[in-house]
Amino acid sequence: MTLESGRFDGRTYIVTGGGSGIGRAIAQALADAGARVAVAGRTAERLDETVALIEKAGGEALAVPTDVRDPEAVDALVSAAAERFGRLDGLVNNAAGNFVVPGIDLSPGGWRAVVDIVLNGSYYCTRAVARRLREQGTGGSVLSVIASYAWHGHPGTVHSAAAKAGVLAMTRTLAVELAPLGIRLNCIAPGPTETAGAGAALWATQEAREEVLATVPAGRFADPAEIANASLFLLGDGASYLTGECLTVDGGQWLGKQVYGRTSA
Ligand SMILES: CCCCC/C=C/C(=O)SCCNC(=O)CCNC(=O)[C@H](O)C(C)(C)COP(=O)(O)OP(=O)(O)OC[C@H]1O[C@@H](n2cnc3c(N)ncnc32)[C@H](O)[C@@H]1OP(=O)(O)O
Numbered sequence: 714m715t716l717e718s719g720r721f722d723g724r725t726y727i728v729t730g731g732g733s734g735i736g737r738a739i740a741q742a743l744a745d746a747g748a749r750v751a752v753a754g755r756t757a758e759r760l761d762e763t764v765a766l767i768e769k770a771g772g773e774a775l776a777v778p779t780d781v782r783d784p785e786a787v788d789a790l791v792s793a794a795a796e797r798f799g800r801l802d803g804l805v806n807n808a809a810g811n812f813v814v815p816g817i818d819l820s821p822g823g824w825r826a827v828v829d830i831v832l833n834g835s836y837y838c839t840r841a842v843a844r845r846l847r848e849q850g851t852g853g854s855v856l857s858v859i860a861s862y863a864w865h866g867h868p869g870t871v872h873s874a875a876a877k878a879g880v881l882a883m884t885r886t887l888a889v890e891l892a893p894l895g896i897r898l899n900c901i902a903p904g905p906t907e908t909a910g911a912g913a914a915l916w917a918t919q920e921a922r923e924e925v926l927a928t929v930p931a932g933r934f935a936d937p938a939e940i941a942n943a944s945l946f947l948l949g950d951g952a953s954y955l956t957g958e959c960l961t962v963d964g965g966q967w968l969g970k971q972v973y974g975r976t977s978a
């Protein structure tokens with residue numbers, strides 16, 4: 714199952730939140746396509762597991778424990794990846810935090826935690842990687858994992874919706890600024906995807922899972938590999954003239970609001 718993503722032989726990508734879920738699936742897919750991958754996140758053991766999976770499959774990977782909220786740690790991550798693999802070709806901003814709480818009850822600390830990880834972390838990583846690419850004089854590509862509530866909003870996740878909207882605006886802005894350097898930036902907006910992190914944060918009970926499923930016209934959760942497959946298309950040469958865009962991969966969820974009750978087949 715591949716889109717027109719091409720091979721990634723000899724290229725190097727950083728994947729934040731690469732120790733679990735969608736980030737791990739993207740890291741594995743990149744490695745399967747020939748890339749070297751540096752995975753970053755706060756929990757070293759999870760990153761080590763991703764590296765072990767990639768190496769077992771014959772790929773090359775590096776674990777760099779990093780909190781993306783710390784700009785100095787992010788600079789060190791970029792240096793570590795470039796030093797180990799000799800060059801950089803891109804970045805996947807995938808790290809995130811989330812929990813459901815009415816905005817009126819959210820504490821300043823809760824707002825800051827999510828906005829710092831999702832928006833500030835994505836900016837620090839993008840800035841550090843773009844500087845490295847400019848230094849190399851090579852161009853490259855950045856993919857940020859957002860969610861469709863970046864544009865339609867979503868009650869219960871005001872911190873995440875606002876932060877993802879910020880990442881979309883960052884992507885569109887920097888796509889224009891960095892195009893002359895050959896750096897492309899795009900977003901992907903997955904629909905509900907079967908991962909332990911999202912399950913715990915957003916649909917922890919069977920009832921909540923069923924409520925979510927009822928909103929998806931395709932009638933199922935995405936597999937992380939389906940998000941990874943579309944991510945490789947956006948990162949790779951098949952998308953060489955595509956920048957500042959967002960690809961929604963959600964089984965029709967956000968378009969599927971039905972005013973007259975269920976009218977689907
Ligand atoms: C179509 C479907 C769309 C879905 C789109 C998006 C999905 C996802 O993003 S799934 C990703 C889910 N994965 C995770 O959330 C994993 C990482 N998460 C975390 O690490 C934590 O949940 C974190 C975001 C809270 C950050 O951890 P940490 O920095 O350790 O933060 P603290 O535990 O110290 O808490 C900081 C701050 O946040 C308040 N808080 C934490 N949890 C909740 C909660 N469930 N409800 C309300 N408030 C919460 C906590 O109280 C702290 O605030 P202060 O007390 O004001 O300091």
Ligand SMILES: NC(=O)C1=CN([C@@H]2O[C@H](COP(=O)(O)OP(=O)(O)OC[C@H]3O[C@@H](n4cnc5c(N)ncnc54)[C@H](OP(=O)(O)O)[C@@H]3O)[C@@H](O)[C@H]2O)C=CC1
Binds near residue numbers: 753808
């Ligand atoms: N699953 C879904 O239904 C959807 C997911 N998404 C997006 O997909 C992406 C992946 O989510 P998913 O795989 O489901 O969830 P996970 O919880 O598995 O992934 C989140 C990752 O982010 C890492 N992370 C969290 N905070 C930090 C931090 N401060 N610094 C570095 N890394 C951090 C976590 O690792 P650690 O805790 O070890 O740091 C974890 O590996 C996220 O951007 C999410 O918003 C979007 C739409 C739907």
